[in-house]
Amino acid sequence: MFNQRTAKAEGGSAAPEVVRHSRYPTRLTMYDKAPALEVSIEEFETFALDRLQVLRAIEDAQLRAKGEDDMRKRISEALERHLPLHTNRSRLPSRQLMAERRKDHVSHFILRLAFSRTEELRSWFLRYECALLKHRFREADTAERQELLQTARLQLALVPQAMRDEVLGDADAFYSPQEQLFEVDFERVLDLVMRAQVVLHAGKAYVPQAEIAALLVHEFRQRLTRALAVCAKALPQMDEDERLVPVLQNMSNQSARSEYRSSTAAGAVSADSVDSLGANFPLCMQHLHAQLLKDHHLRHGGRMQLGLFLKGIGLSLQEALVYWRRAFNSMTDDQFQKGYAYNIRHNYGMEGRRADYAPYSCHRIIMTNPPGPGDHHGCPFRHFAPERLRAALHQDSLADPDVREIADLAAAGHYQVACTRHLEAKLRRRPSIQGQEAPSAPVTSPNQFFDLCTGSVVSPSASLSA
Ligand code: SF4
Structure with missing residues (x-):
């Protein structure tokens, strides 16, 4: 645990007294308490925008970095530029250290509020705040890590050295002999389980000291998920604050997670041309399309996912009825009309409550309604086995x-980044659209993938509307 001797051994003097007794005695935090201090409206906006730059830089680094070192370098540079957070052992004046910590603390809570509005925004914020904490934890020295683990109260059960043989048997050989091991429920470290970096035994995972960051991030994710849900409920009460609401909305609109709207006009694609466009589909739609051609049928989840996608690329209602009737060629006209045509008209807002349904986003496909046996909807990067x-x-x-x-990115849970790499690999192979700009952020919608693949949009950001 943290002590004066450890701190000095890491190279530098211990924390100045003024820092130790301040509101922010430690640099890293789990953001458990909201700031109780005054912030000017200018600071409110500047702090939040700076933090947003950092989160977007992390998103960008996950997409573009060439390896782990490059990723760390890119994130560290963004932090230094927009949200520096020096250690107690730096030689900076206490006043500056406090100002940095205040900005870090306040900006986290502003974005928490701004990004609690929708499930999609919450998910984006959660993902990159977790990545930020993980990065900072890995870059911190031993003393700072111990401080954070202490304040996080993770409740870890240390496996005593003498009992390792008894608990793990031969599997103990997986770890180096002197390494400390912590026993936790395996759900707390799914990331490590997926990468086969821990031994599982009777529902428990044995986490080595070196992988403790995974536990910390899991705990942070749980707490932040709960906090965002509370914020979302409180948000309507702020609707009348004319100074803050526009700022908060502006923040969340600047993440690349807003709903994608294709500029393709209805009628741009005919029933005859759908099959020839299949090579431009993202993997999820390629799979649905191939299954439809093979089985002459798709179950409801697949019909919705593919049907709304085709609507989004410009298949009109009339052409959709022709296309699906031809595809379902093993049934009678009567069966098609009674069982399927209504649904197609419904998707186009011509039945029921006449809503104009939008194509599914990647987030929705990845996070909701996982495919069961016999289903073909979902996201292959999320739902297919690696092979x-x-x-x-x-x-x-x-x-x-x-x-x-791409398979490694998917295995590590970066599904949309993996899909974006897929798109980039396709673009590289296409002489007809060489020079097409690679996406500057991960793909957010199958329709965005299609538009970029066919060259219908020049830059993804131009098509991302609030
Ligand atoms: S990331 Fe999105 S576009 Fe790509 S395969 Fe998955 S759901 Fe489809």
Whole structure:
């Protein structure tokens, strides 16, 4: 645990007294308490925008970095530029240290409020705040890590050295002998389980000291998820604050997670041309399209996902009825009219409550309604087993190094980043649209993938509307 000797051994003097007794004695925090201090409206906006720059830089680094070191460098540079947070052992004046910590604290809570508005925004914020905490924890020295673990109250059960044999048997050989091990429920470290970096035994995972960041991030994610839900409920009460609401809305609109609206006009695609456009589909739609051609049928989840996607790329209602009737060629006209045509008209706002349904976003496809046996909807990067995903990418003519990299990203849970790499690999192979700008942020919608693949949009950001 943290002590004076450790701090000095890390190189530097211990915290100045003024810092130790201040509102922010430690640099890293789990943001458990909201700030109780006054902030001017200018600071409110500047702080939040600076933090947003950092979160977007992390998103960008996950997309573009060439390896772990490059990713760390990119994130550290963004932090230094927009949200520096020096240690107690830096030689900076206490006043500056306090100002940095105040900005970090306040900006987190402003964005928490701004991003609590919708599930999609919450998910974006959660993802990159977790990545930020993980980065800072990894870059911190031993003393700071111990301080944060202490304040986080993780309730870890240390496996005594003498009992490791008894608890783990032969599996103990997986770890180095002197490494401390902590026993936790496996759900707390799914990331490590997926990467086979821990031994599982009777529902418990044995986490080595070196991987403790995964536990910390899990705990942070749980707490922040709950806090965002509370914020979302409180948000309507702020609707009348004319100074803050526009600022908060502006913040969240600047994340690349707003709903994607294609500029393609209805009628741009005919029933006859759908099949020839399949090569421009993202993997989720390629899979649904291939299954439809093979089985002449799709279950409800697949029909909704593919049907609204086709609507989004410009298939009109009349052409959609022709297309689906032809595809479902093993049933009678009567069966089609009674069982399926209503749904198609419904998707186009011609039945029921006549809502004009939008195509599904990646977030919705990845996070809701997972496919069961016999279903083909969902996101292959999220829902396919690794072998099946690699086969699908090979089938789309990707080179081995691309397949490896994309499959690794998917295995690490970066589904939309993996999909964006897929898009980039496709764009590289296409002489007809060479020079098309690579996406500057992960793909957020299958329709955005299609538009970029066909060259219908020049820049993804131009099509992202609030
Ligand atoms: S990330 Fe989105 S576009 Fe890509 S395969 Fe998954 S759901 Fe489809």
